[in-house]
Amino acid sequence: MSKRFDEQVVIITGAGSGLGEAAALQIAKEGAKLTLVDLNTEGLEKTKEKILKVAPEAEVLLVTANVANEKEVKNYVDKTVEIFGRIDGFFNNAGIEGKQNLTEDFGSEEFDRVISVNLNGVFYGMQYVLKVMRKQGSGSILNCASVGGIRGVGNQSGYSASKHGVIGLTRNSAIEYGQYGININAIAPGAIMTAMVEGSLKQMGGDNWEEVGKEFVKPNPMKRFGRPEEVGYLVAFLLSNEATFINATVVPIDGGQSYKY
Numbered sequence: 001m002s003k004r005f006d007e008q009v010v011i012i013t014g015a016g017s018g019l020g021e022a023a024a025l026q027i028a029k030e031g032a033k034l035t036l037v038d039l040n041t042e043g044l045e046k047t048k049e050k051i052l053k054v055a056p057e058a059e060v061l062l063v064t065a066n067v068a069n070e071k072e073v074k075n076y077v078d079k080t081v082e083i084f085g086r087i088d089g090f091f092n093n094a095g096i097e098g099k100q101n102l103t104e105d106f107g108s109e110e111f112d113r114v115i116s117v118n119l120n121g122v123f124y125g126m127q128y129v130l131k132v133m134r135k136q137g138s139g140s141i142l143n144c145a146s147v148g149g150i151r152g153v154g155n156q157s158g159y160s161a162s163k164h165g166v167i168g169l170t171r172n173s174a175i176e177y178g179q180y181g182i183n184i185n186a187i188a189p190g191a192i193m194t195a196m197v198e199g200s201l202k203q204m205g206g207d208n209w210e211e212v213g214k215e216f217v218k219p220n221p222m223k224r225f226g227r228p229e230e231v232g233y234l235v236a237f238l239l240s241n242e243a244t245f246i247n248a249t250v251v252p253i254d255g256g257q258s259y260k261y
Contacts, residue, residue, distance in 0.1 A: 003030045005236075009085070010027050010034055010087075010239060011080055011089070011091070012034065013121070015036035015038050016042070016047055019144065020093045026229070027239070028054065029055050030236060033058075033061075033084050034051070034058065037067070039067075044062045063076040063079055068120055078128075087129055089139070089240075090239075091144070091235055092129075095117060096117050097156065097196055100155040100204070103157045106157045111158045119162040134182065140238070140240075141185075144186070144189070145167050145186040145250060146189060147190045147254050148160045150258060151258055166186060171250075178247050186251070189254065190253065191216060191225050192228055204216075219257065220256070220257045
């Protein structure tokens, strides 16, 4: 029986943990050949181990790279083409939150650091992947924004600015590349229980972070955190051939919280 991603090649950045790992597991189960990219080599190895448990036949290329370094981004794209011959899907996911602080105290160095990973890194990835997809005449790109990219959150100047930027970049490029058979979208996850969100709660509540977490999700219509695998299902759908006419769209996955008055 054929699977949704049979013979398809998908690159996932930030694949060593969190949403990248969840997406990699789901897409591997559905038959894709994968290039997994992360700054953390150990995290990549763990993701590959998990993949081979659920999809023993999966072909997986691991590339350790800093997405804020343009040469390293070009390298993971070049290696993918060299080994797999094409790129059908790209989950442009790697990101950091940065330190929480008021805008006046956020600091220019911290602002630059967050922007360099979350926005420059997404741009570099698109720049090199789009060259390949345009030659092919097909492909799907999914950028990872955030609910912090569609509304204010507070104490996260760098994160919010970078994620708003990702949405602008997504919409602009989607309008440019639709004519080449390429669709480009973004997801806007809310509070999904990943290591990054746990770290954020620890910044707010220290040892009491679990209680802070319970308070944090009280305003959510669904009264809970999202699960990484729930995001993985959405990523797989939006990168699949079932979603090829969805373009320039930002899909929140936050239990409805961003639409609540």
